Amino acid sequence: MTAALDLQGVACTFVSRHEPGQRYTAVQDVSLTVSAGEFVSVVGPTGCGKSTLLNVGAGLLEPSTGSVRVFGQTLLGINRRAGYMFQAESLMPWRTALGNVLAGLEFQGVPQAQSRARADDWLRRVGLGGFGDRYPHQMSGGMRKRVSLAQTLVLDPDILLMDEPFSALDIQTRQLMENELLALWAAKKKAVLFITHDLDEAIAMSDRVVVLSAGPGSHPIGEFVIDIPRPRDVAEVKITKRFIELHQAIWSVLRDEVLKGYQQQLQVP
């Protein structure tokens, strides 16, 4: 079976625009595959190039070396089969919640009546049925995240790329959204590449957790299959024995990298 997303030997080197001599290799020699219907999380210390990896998978960033394959085909330009949920605010502030959810369908030329029905449906599914006419500035951070989720999922992408999508939310909203995402994922098995710095979240949600080393030149240093049975509840699963074992196992690998990453950040002038 061909993988949904397959990164092989990917490296990304950034060159400073003002001083061409200064280079920074964010990720190096990264090989990562996500099968169709698989939920893979990537954890790592801050600044280790997790987002870089996601941008490569989305086709927003071309890797310096290495190949990216999407369902067996080499990726050129934007990854049309992927939906991307950004960490930062990504809604268009001049469009209402409904307008934002509609945007992707409009861009792709879906007939208006049909797209309207789909967008309305997705707004209801993320619990914002009555808020379609709100502008982003009129909504709370959690509501904006939910609009983003609807905006991404309404296009029914085969691959979901998520960059710490819930990191800005409070813990209660976060658990609700995590469970919601798991339910949606279970209903329509999509390939998910989920970036997070929160190990609990990674274990609770994923089939597989990949640990990245500290930058520069970070690369996968550990891979753990999460064999906790589904369906899971992200809050309840955290007190099971297997969860704690896995957490200890992954954390023992991750801890050294976190300390290393922290030391490096202190050294940077």
Add this chain to the structure above:
Amino acid sequence: MWKFIKPRNQTLWFWQLSLLALLFAFWHVMTVPGLIPPMLFADERQAAFFFGEPLKIFVRIWAWFVRDADIYRHLGVTLTETLLAFAIGSIMGLAGGLWLALAPLASALLEPYIKAFNAMPRIILAPIFAVWFGLGMGSKVALGVTLVFFIVFFNVYQGVKEVSPVVLANARMLGASQRQLLRQVYLPSATSWVFSSLHTSVGLAFVGAVVGEYLGSSQGVGYLILQAEGSFDINTVMAGILVLTAFALVLDEGVGQIEKRLMKWQPRSGETEKL
């Protein structure tokens, strides 16, 4: 007592009008010959000569608008020039700003020239425009356009450059083509910058029209002012200035209304409604 008369939101307009009345009263007292003994000038008529007399100014305005009703033609000319300069300059600025912001090569090539044109005191172009476009409305519109263009241009340029990269990347991931990005992301994002510049540029369009008329024309409010100045008729000059000010305020209010309608997606302090 003070609690009752203290300026509040509801009574603010009353106090603003009172302040205006007070200013005119002060002006009146200081200038009308023989009312108070001259303090700064040797002659009691000199204050009136230099600063005009409010009552005579209002008589003049009354005559323009009601008794002789002969200002409408001039006012119409000036306002037409203003609006034309404003519209042409804004559209050119918008198009130019979008183009240069999205074409790095052209922008790098043209950058020094744009800087030079912007740094140039463009009022000085008025005589040249008079030669090129004649003494009619054309030369005034051209002057206004050169003033308005750069204001809008720089704001649009800045607006496009400051489009949130995340919003842009998101739109691309949602499948927007280059054209759709332009219409759905760059343009709306730039309009907020344009509107912040429109208040300035409508004023500058007015400046272009009036200065153009002042330098050479046969009609318009600027022409009226020039004529009056030629005969040391300070009251008419002041009347012209008051009329221009009033209409500049009206234009500014018009822009404000359009802005309110088009920019309702933008948060305003105090209006933000969180759930």
